[in-house]
Amino acid sequence: MSDVEKTSAEDREKKRSLPNDDSDEHDSDSGDRRHKRVAVNDSRSSSPQRPQHRRRNSDDASRPKGEGAEGDMPPTTALRSIVSTKDAGIIIGKAGKNVSEIREQSGAKVTISEMVPNAVERILTVSGPLDTVAKAYSLVAQKVIAEHIDPDAAPENESTAIRLLVGHHRMGSVIGKGGSKIKEIQEASGARLVASEEILSGSTERTITITGVPDAIHIAVYHVGA
Structure with missing residues (x-):
């Protein structure tokens, strides 16, 4: 190689x-x-x-805003008034017929206190959204008027009085400065309003008496409640 x-x-x-x-x-x-x-x-x-x-x-x-929120529901108002035992019986009606009609037509809850022996007055309590409460009081007025007038007369054209109970500390907001608020309610409703000066015995409340036809009572009660 x-x-x-x-x-x-x-x-x-x-x-x-x-x-x-x-x-x-x-x-x-x-x-x-x-x-x-x-x-x-x-x-x-x-x-x-x-x-x-x-x-x-x-x-x-x-998710919808405000779903399930209690703010979506109208607030509940409760207005109490003093009624005679005789008028209480009229408001209740036979077998509760009248009070049932008032509840159905107004949508408000209507109750009357139990009868107390020797007492001449009872307490009517109406609760619900304010518009239903005002409607219920106008229906109460109609029932009471209808019992005291001729069958042919129209209850809506007759006057009666509702005595609302108002807390002493809240009466100022109903009367207003120099009576300005109560005058506004009278002008808006056509009813006459008189606030008591004294607190009821054994109570912290005063009364405001609303006198007028049922429609006027309806408007006045609404404004007082507001």
Whole structure:
């Protein structure tokens, strides 16, 4: 074998024994790709949490404002008045007929206190939204008037009196400065209003007497309640 042939054979042998750079680069790229795939998988694994958060916000936004809130309901007002035992019987009616009609036609709750031996008066309590309370008092007036007039007469054209009970500390807001408020109520309703000066015995309340036809009593009671 010549010297040239020996040299060529040795060179080939050396090349075979050297590390394969292409192989190393391939392995390095494969490792990088594997690393990148893990990062993608981690990102995907966290993605379901985002729509979950968005759904909660969407639910909150679609919920009607004020749903179930007590502010949506009209406030309840309770107005009490003094009635004679005779008028109490008229308001109740036979087998409760009159009071049932007043409740149905007004939408208010109407109750009368139990009869006390030797007492000449009872307490009528009407409660509900203010417009229903005022309506109930006008119906009470009609029932009482109808009992005292001729059957041919029209109760709506006759006058009667309702004696409302008002807390002493609240009477000022009904009367107004120099009687200005009570005058406004009289002008608006056509009824006559008189506030008692003295507190009732054993009580913290005073009375305000409203005199007029049922429609006038309706308007006056509404303004007093307001």
